Every structure is written in structure tokens, then in C-alpha cells.
Amino acid sequence: MEYIIIIISAVFVNNILLSQFLGVCPFLGVSNKVSTAAGMSGAVTFVMAVATLVTYILQYYVLIPLEIEFMQTVTFIVVIASLVQMVEIIMKKISPSLYQALGIFLPLITTNCAVLGVAILVVSKEFTFGGDPHMLNMAQSVVFAVASALGFGLAMILFAGLREQLELANVPKSFKGTPIALITAGILALAFMGFAGLV
Amino acid sequence: MSRLALISRGVIKENPVFVLLLGMCPTLGTTTSAINGMGMGIATTFVLIMSNMAISSISGLIPNKVRIPSYIVVIAAFVTILQLLMQAFTPGLYETLGLFIPLIVVNCIVLGRAEAFASKSGVLDSAADGVGIGIGFTLSLTVLGAVRELLGSASIFGIKLINSDGMLVFILAPGAFIALGYLLVIFNKFKSRIS
Amino acid sequence: MVATLSVITLVSSALLGGVYALTKGPIEVAMTAKTNSAIASVSPKFDNDPSSQIILVEYLGKSYKAYPAKMGDKIVGYAIESYASGFGGRISIMVGFTIDGVISSISVLSHTETPGLGDKIETSKSDFSTQFQGKNPQEFRMVVKKDGGEVDAITASTITSRAYCEAVTTAWEVFKLCVEQTEKQGGE
Numbered sequence: 403m404e405y406i407i408i409i410i411s412a413v414f415v416n417n418i419l420l421s422q423f424l425g426v427c428p429f430l431g432v433s434n435k436v437s438t439a440a441g442m443s444g445a446v447t448f449v450m451a452v453a454t455l456v457t458y459i460l461q462y463y464v465l466i467p468l469e470i471e472f473m474q475t476v477t478f479i480v481v482i483a484s485l486v487q488m489v490e491i492i493m494k495k496i497s498p499s500l501y502q503a504l505g506i507f508l509p510l511i512t513t514n515c516a517v518l519g520v521a522i523l524v525v526s527k528e529f530t531f532g533g534d535p536h537m538l539n540m541a542q543s544v545v546f547a548v549a550s551a552l553g554f555g556l557a558m559i560l561f562a563g564l565r566e567q568l569e570l571a572n573v574p575k576s577f578k579g580t581p582i583a584l585i586t587a588g589i590l591a592l593a594f595m596g597f598a599g600l601v
Numbered sequence: 602m603s604r605l606a607l608i609s610r611g612v613i614k615e616n617p618v619f620v621l622l623l624g625m626c627p628t629l630g631t632t633t634s635a636i637n638g639m640g641m642g643i644a645t646t647f648v649l650i651m652s653n654m655a656i657s658s659i660s661g662l663i664p665n666k667v668r669i670p671s672y673i674v675v676i677a678a679f680v681t682i683l684q685l686l687m688q689a690f691t692p693g694l695y696e697t698l699g700l701f702i703p704l705i706v707v708n709c710i711v712l713g714r715a716e717a718f719a720s721k722s723g724v725l726d727s728a729a730d731g732v733g734i735g736i737g738f739t740l741s742l743t744v745l746g747a748v749r750e751l752l753g754s755a756s757i758f759g760i761k762l763i764n765s766d767g768m769l770v771f772i773l774a775p776g777a778f779i780a781l782g783y784l785l786v787i788f789n790k791f792k793s794r795i796s
Numbered sequence: 797m798v799a800t801l802s803v804i805t806l807v808s809s810a811l812l813g814g815v816y817a818l819t820k821g822p823i824e825v826a827m828t829a830k831t832n833s834a835i836a837s838v839s840p841k842f843d844n845d846p847s848s849q850i851i852l853v854e855y856l857g858k859s860y861k862a863y864p865a866k867m868g869d870k871i872v873g874y875a876i877e878s879y880a881s882g883f884g885g886r887i888s889i890m891v892g893f894t895i896d897g898v899i900s901s902i903s904v905l906s907h908t909e910t911p912g913l914g915d916k917i918e919t920s921k922s923d924f925s926t927q928f929q930g931k932n933p934q935e936f937r938m939v940v941k942k943d944g945g946e947v948d949a950i951t952a953s954t955i956t957s958r959a960y961c962e963a964v965t966t967a968w969e970v971f972k973l974c975v976e977q978t979e980k981q982g983g984e
Contacts, residue, residue, distance in 0.1 A: 421774045423630035427709055430625060472685060472816045475703045476677040476808065483673055512673075515626045515707040522703055576793065580622055581785040588778030595775065598883075598910075633911060659804070667801045674801070678808035682815045689822035692830060696906070754912065769912040 405545050408538075412549035414597040418516050419557040420590060425516030429558060430583060432507070434569075439562035443555030445507040447548060449489060450517050453482050454547035457521040458540055478521050483512045520550050561590060604729040611733025617710045618741035619788045624710040627701045628742060629777040635758050638746025640694045641701060642739025644683055648705050649738075650731035651679045653719040657727035660720040672715045673706070680706045710734060749780050830905075831863075838892030838901040839865040839875040846875060851977070853970045860970045864978075871895055874974050877905070878967035882959035884908040887917065889960070891967035895975075898932045901925075902964065914956035924950050924957070933968040 418424040425446070433439045457478045465471050490508045493501040511517060524543040538546060564586050573582050617623045627645065632638040655675050663671045684702055687695040695702065705711060714734055719727040747757055753771030755763050770776045828847055835846050842865035851862045861877040873895050879888040885908035892900040902925045904918050916922035927948060928938070938961045939945025942954060949957035 423626050423774070423777065424704075426625040426629060427623070430622065472681060472812060473809065475681045475684065475706055476674065476812070479673055479677045479706050480670070480805075483670055513707045513709055513712060515704045518707050519700055519704055522700060526700075576786045576789040581782045581789065584778045584782030584785065588775045588782060591775035591778055592770070595773065663800055663804075664797045667797050671801055671804050674804050674808055678812055681812050685812075685815050685819040685823070689819040689826055692823075692826040766912065772911045 404542065408542060408546050409549040409552075412546055413553040413556060414594065417553045417557055417594050418520065418550045419554055420587070420594045422519070424519040425514050425554055428507075428510060428514055429561065429587070430580060432510075433558055433562040433565055433583075436559055436562045436566065439558040440555070441503055442507045442510075443551070443558050444503070445511060446514060446516065446554055447551035449482075449486060449508075449511050450520055450547045450551040451544055452489070453485055453517050454521050454524055455540070455544050456481050456485065458524060458543045461525045474522070474525075478518055482517055482521070486512050516550070516554055520547050557590070557594075561587060564590070604726065607726060607729040608733035608736065611730065611735070612737040612740065615734070616737045616741060617734055618738060618745075619785060621710075623713060624708045624738065626704065627708060628745065629774075629781060631698055631701050632742055632746035632749055632777065633753070633772050634750040635743055635747035637694075637697055638742035638744075639739060640691075641698055642735070642742040644687070644698065644702060645705055645708060645710070645738055646731070646735025647683055648676065648679045649711055649714060649735045650728055651682075652676045652711055653714055653727040653731035654724050655679070656715045657719040657722055657724045668720070669712075669716070672712060672720075676711055676715065677706045710738060745777075745781055745784060748784065749776060752776070752780070834890040834903050834905055835863050835865070835875040835892075837903050838890050839863070840873040840892065840894050840900050842866055842872060843868070851974060853973050853977070855966065855970050855973060860966070862970060862974045864974075865892075871978060873900060874971055876967040876970045876974070878963045878970065880959040880963035880966065882907060882909055883914050883953065883955040884910060887956070887959050887963055889917075889963050889967070891964055891971075893968075893971045896932075897934060897968075897971065897975075898930060899928045899964070900930075902928055909953070909956050914950065914953045916950045916953065917956060917960050922950065924948070924960075928964060933965070938965050938968070 412418070416422060419426065419429055428442055428446075432442050460477055460481065461471075461474065465474060465477065486508055490501075493508075524538050524546055561583075565583060568582060568586065577585075611617070615621060618625075618628050624645070627641050631641040652672075652675055656672055659671075659675075680703060683705070684695070687702065714730060718730050722730070749771045751757055751762070751767075753767045753769060753773075753776060755761065755765045755767035768776075771780055831847050839846070844864075844866040846863035846865055849864055849866075851864065853860050853862050863875040863877075864871050865873045865875060873893050875890055875892045877888065877890055879886050881887070887907040887909065888905040889902055890905055891902050894900050902919075904925075907915065907917065909915050909917065916924050919925050928936075937945040938947060940947045940949040940954060940957050940961060942949060943958070945961070947957065947961055
């Protein structure tokens with residue numbers, strides 16, 4: 403039950419893109435086509451799940467016992483940066499076809515604030531299940547990370563679909579490009595607000 | 602280029618938000634009011650100036666291959682210093698800006714300036730560049746925050762202008778996208794009229 | 797190559813350690829100041845230092861913080877830190893009680909409710925919280941009117957209002973436990 407709440411909350415209610423504003427740069431940057439949006443989402447999902455697992459372990463088994471929680475930001479970003487590099491190398495060796503599909507997005511993920519954002523969120527935010535606020539355990543954290551990434555993907559793909567249509571529309575000159583994209587994103591965010599209060 | 606020109610370039614011609622469209626996450630996420638936007642802008646400016654200066658002074662010593670990781674470590678260190686200072690001296694603002702303070706690390710503006718400017722320029726020029734881009738970022742965030750606060754809660758810098766609740770949607774997530782979208786439209790219109 | 801990176805990391809960490817050591821004191825001061833001002837804003841007048849005399853109270857398996865407000869040696873009231881799960885997450889409040897069980901004031905410590913709607917629980921944003929002032933929970937039903945109580949809920953924020961009432965009710969239960977405890981000790 404808890405897992406279902408986490409998933410619905412992360413995908414729809416507190417969508418990281420449309421209500422938390424994490425990962426807006428790739429959202430605006432690579433959402434011109436549905437296929438690239440899907441590729442980016444796939445790469446983000448993978449990195450976010452692994453990064454959250456590793457940073458969770460580091461936070462609770464290294465930083466807190468050593469009382470150096472102030473090193474959190476440095477540690478987490480270094481982990482994410484090296485992880486992305488490692489994933490890139492491994493993927494290239496093991497599955498060249500997957501690398502071709504996702505590879506070009508990997509370097510961009512280091513500076514995708516959604517990855518670092520979720521890693522920090524799961525160790526700092528109190529989550530509420532049935533009125534009882536508590537920190538997430540390891541399994542819940544990974545589920546939260548995957549669900550957040552899926553929410554990211556959902557918003558990306560929906561938005562890319564909208565933008566493909568926008569290309570064909572006749573938009574006033576000053577609205578062309580990013581402005582109309584932002585306004586469309588606003589309307590999409592408005593639609594997602596309908597999920598508020600679901601969990 | 603003179604240092605004054607370096608500063609003014611970041612404010613208008615290469616405005617990070619309205620022209621380069623960088624750092625969108627904090628731009629949208631923290632501008633629920635003018636004062637919050639301004640706080641975020643100043644926080645980012647601090648990191649920008651410090652990391653620009655540090656990176657400019659050590660860039661000669663760093664091998665090309667580990668360039669980016671080194672920059673990230675330097676930036677992350679300054680962000681943490683900022684976090685500690687804010688917790689100690691501006692705890693209220695620290696709580697309001699929340700997650701977006703550590704996320705300055707992945708703000709593309711900071712890493713972008715390190716890579717594109719500071720690594721190739723002198724310390725003082727890099728500082729001037731940091732000041733310019735920082736002011737540009739702070740101004741943009743303050744303007745967006747002011748617009749959202751004005752429309753969303755009918756006040757500005759916390760001062761109530763008319764006795765009304767305003768259009769709530771501008772404080773919430775959708776309003777952030779829409780307000781920034783329209784500000785960009787106005788900016789574009791303005792720009793095309795000048796040229 | 798690796799050496800350069802290690803040196804940079806080491807220097808940065810050392811720098812951070814230094815700043816951490818320097819700011820540790822001020823951060824603690826800032827945190828105590830926040831608690832102190834919350835206590836001072838809700839509880840009856842006191843001349844002791846409540847945050848140093850904190851009492852931990854177990855209620856329904858959870859631990860709550862209670863701060864006794866004293867005038868001379870006499871306890872004149874308590875400030876109770878309590879929380880409940882609202883619409884957007886945890887709502888933490890500080891509830892002040894006079895010693896005879898009347899709510900003197902309530903202040904919100906932290907919340908993540910919707911701006912413009914649920915955030916009206918903040919005293920600065922609406923007078924929702926003032927309806928609790930001067931009420932004794934023994935005769936004041938702390939449930940929103942919709943559920944048969946006496947509390948005027950915030951328009952369009954019933955969930956937030958319910959959670960707020962729940963947190964105040966918890967604080968009241970904790971307060972009663974505090975009073976029992978001190979009576980057992982014979983007023984120390």
C-alpha cells in the first residue's frame with residue numbers, strides 16, 4: 403500500500419517537473435520530439451534509481467555515522483558525476499545498441515538537477531503515510547526515485563507530443579520557441595494540479 | 602573588454618534567464634515572491650563569483666581530462682559553504698529556498714561560466730563576469746518574483762497593494778511557467794523593436 | 797590527473813571542515829532562537845529558559861517535546877510541539893497552554909501546504925488560528941464544523957484544517973500527560 407501511495411504521489415501529485423521544477427532544463431531542451439524525450443527519460447530513470455540507492459547508503463552508513471552531514475552536497479554530486487561516467491562506459495561495452503539510444507543523453511544527466519534533487523529529497527524529506535510522518539527506508543527510496551523518474555518521463559513525453567503539434571501551429575513571432583513552450587507547460591502543470599489531494 | 606563591460610554584458614546582452622535560458626529550475630521554483638527570487642539570486646551570485654575566481658586561479662594546474670569533475674568539486678564546496686552560512690545567519694530564507702540551495706551545484710549557469718569564461722580568463726575578469734551574470738540572474742528572478750507576487754497575492758516585497766487575494770494560480774506551479782513565458786514574450790518584443 | 801583531483805577534493809574538504817567548525821555555533825544559536833521565539837509567542841509570560849528544561853513526552857508511541865514556562869518556581873504553562881499530516885506534508889505547530897488548560901496561542905513552525913489556501917494556518921496570513929485562543933479543549937470541540945465540531949475550517953482547505961485540529965488535539969493530550977507527570981513528582 404505504501405508503495406502505491408509513493409508511486410501515485412511521485413508520478414502525478416508531486417510530479418518533479420511540473421510541481422517541483424526539477425529537471426526543467428532538459429524538459430525545455432530535448433523535448434522537441436517524442437523519441438528523444440523518451441530516450442532522455444529512459445536514461446534519467448536508470449541513473450536516478452542507481453544514484454539514489456548509492457547516495458542513500460552513503461548518507462546513512464558513512465555521512466551520518468561520521469557526523470559529516472555537511473559534506474552531503476559534495477559527496478552526492480561526485481557520486482552522481484562518476485556514476486554517469488561509469489554507466490556510460492559499461493553501457494558502451496555491454497549493450498552498444500542501448501548506448502546508441504541513450505548514450506548521447508548521459509553527459510547531460512550530471513547537471514540534471516532532478517537526479518541530485520531526488521537524492522537529497524529522499525534523505526531529508528519526511529513522507530507521510532496515513533498520518534505518520536517518517537523518513538523513507540532504502541526500498542521505499544528506490545521506489546520513490548523510479549516513480550519520480552517515471553513522472554519526469556510522463557511529463558516529458560506528453561510535452562514533446564504537444565510541442566510536435568505546436569511546430570505546425572501558426573504562433574505569433576514573439577511567442578515562437580521557448581515562450582509558447584513555457585505557456586504550454588503551464589497549462590500542462592495546471593492539468594496535473596487536478597491530481598492534488600489524491601493521496 | 603573592460604571590466605565594466607563584462608559586468609553589463611551579463612545583465613542585458615547575455616542575461617542568463619531571458620537570453621540564454623539557463624538555470625530554469627531555481628528561476629521557476631523559488632520565485633513565489635520578489636524577496637524569495639532576490640534571495641535565490643544573491644545566493645547564486647555568491648557561488649558564481651567565488652567559483653569563478655577559484656577556478657580561474659587554479660585552471661592552469663588542472664589536466665584537461667579531469668577538468669569538469671574538478672570544477673564540480675570546487676562549485677560544490679562553495680555551495681556547501683553557502684549552505685552553512687545561510688543556516689547560521691539567515692535561517693528563515695534558508696528554509697524557504699530549501700532544496701534549491703544545494704541544487705545551485707547543478708545550475709548550468711555556474712558550471713557554464715566556469716567552463717566558458719573563468720577557465721580561460723584572469724581572476725579579476727572572472728570575478729567581474731561573475732558579478733555581471735549574478736546581477737543579471739538576480740534581477741531576472743526578482744522581476745519574475747515581483748510579477749508572480751503582484752498577480753498572485755496582490756502585493757510586492759510583502760507589502761499589500763490592494764485588499765484582495767490575487768490570482769492564486771500565479772503563486773502555484775502553473776503560474777510560474779505562464780508568467781515566465783509571457784515575460785519572455787515581452788522581452789522578445791522589446792528586443793525586436795530595438796534592433 | 798587523479799592526483800590533481802584528489803588534491804582539489806582534499807583542499808575543498810578541509811576548507812569545508814573549517815567553515816563547518818566556524819558556523820556550528822551560530823547554527824545552533826539560530827535554531828534555539830527559532831524555538832525560543834516560538835515558545836515566547838505562544839506560552840504565557842515566563843521568566844525561565846523553557847528550551848533548556850525540555851520534557852520529552854510519549855504519546856501513542858511517539859515522542860513529543862514539551863517546554864515548561866515558569867514564573868519563579870511555579871509552572872504557569874506549557875508550550876507543546878506537535879504535528880500532524882496535512883495536505884502537502886507534515887504540519888508542525890507549537891501550542892501554548894496556561895496551567896489550567898486554556899490555549900493561550902498557537903504558532904506554525906513549519907508546513908508545506910498550498911500557498912494561498914492551506915497556508916492560512918499561519919497567524920500572519922489569516923485569523924484561523926486565533927479562534928483557538930482562550931479556549932479550553934475540555935469544552936471546545938476541536939473538530940471542523942463539517943465533522944460536527946466547533947472549528948471554522950479554512951475555505952477550500954478542509955484537509956489542512958482537519959490536520960491542524962488533529963495536531964492541536966495531540967498537543968492537548970500531551971499537555972495533560974505533562975500535568976500528570978509534574979503532579980506525580982509533587983511539583984518537583
